[in-house]
Amino acid sequence: MPEISVHTHVASQNARKVLFTAGPASLLDENLLGLRPCFGRGDQDYSQVEEAVLTTLKAMTGHAHIARLQGSASLALEIASLNFLNGKVLVIDSGYYAQRLSSFAQMAQRTAGEVSSVAVCDWQQLASVQEPYDWVVACYTETSAGLLLPVAELRALADRVGAQLMLDATASIGLEIDHGLADVIAYSSCKGLFGLTGASFIAFHQPPKHEVDSFYLNLATHLERRMTGPYHAIASLYEVLPKHADLREAVFINKARMLKKIAGYATHPAHYQPALCTWVDAQVTSQDARAVLYQPRGISRGSVVCHLGEAHLGSQARGDILDLLELQP
The missing domain is CATH 3.40.640.10 (Type I PLP-dependent aspartate aminotransferase-like (Major domain))
Structure with a gap:
């Protein structure tokens, strides 16, 4: 079996799966x-x-x-x-x-x-x-x-x-x-x-x-x-x-982009918005087979999206994985 670097292995594993779940985050070197x-x-x-x-x-x-x-x-x-x-x-x-x-x-x-x-x-x-x-x-x-x-x-x-x-x-x-x-x-x-x-x-x-x-x-x-x-x-x-300070930036970047993406579907005012996740007053789906969606136990409508899926990118994250999500009111 050919040798591969840790970075190559981690990048390969993260490419296979896109997480919108509550943790653990994407794999890090x-x-x-x-x-x-x-x-x-x-x-x-x-x-x-x-x-x-x-x-x-x-x-x-x-x-x-x-x-x-x-x-x-x-x-x-x-x-x-x-x-x-x-x-x-x-x-x-x-x-x-x-x-x-x-x-x-x-x-x-x-x-x-x-x-x-x-x-x-x-x-x-x-x-x-x-x-x-x-x-x-x-x-x-x-x-x-x-x-x-x-x-x-x-x-x-x-x-x-x-x-x-x-x-x-x-x-x-x-x-x-x-x-x-x-x-x-x-x-x-x-x-x-x-x-x-x-x-x-x-x-x-x-x-x-x-x-x-x-x-x-x-x-x-x-x-x-x-x-x-x-x-x-x-x-x-x-x-x-x-x-950690750099890695956590990926969460904040994804959270900010998510709030823009769902501006008409937010359920909580900014005062009650956590960095980790967002409750959306819509059904969130994805056509991408790599997407792993979060299935919360505590809401009667809508969806919760978590923002740990680009942790491996740190401050270089752009929230591009959110393009894989579709909203159905």
């Missing part, structure tokens, strides 16, 4: 260049890689502490819910993924014994919340509805009701600002970080006040690295993160 043999103990090379990645992620969000897990953001959110939530919890309902946060809070109420009640408030009714809570839980970017909840407004709500703030940052990390306004966030290695799938992270300002009676679900287990970690996903981020 850096995803493969970072891969190496790894082990979690006694491997000084990998220890340096992991330290560099975690330090960069903490600096990106402004959190003092971070745990890395092998698994999806869903796992990180479930562990964060069990370990941090206590007392009265208010979940902001913005769609499918926020509703999943509600189920995690209810699970914490049933099993960890620290949560006394779980209430749910629609995202459009935040002004009506008056009673005190211990935690406010929300999804910063709700991909199921192409919706961004401004984090400053969520922080203001939490402060008004005397609560701490926990965010699902899966679809906002690396793309939106001010994650440090939340006391706890959880996210994955793909989507707006542009890494390979397989790692997830919990970042926080202050440690939890109670421990969960479980080996795997106890946050301390992951902080103390008592099991195999997401070594290769973190290794992929080692090469990606130094170039």
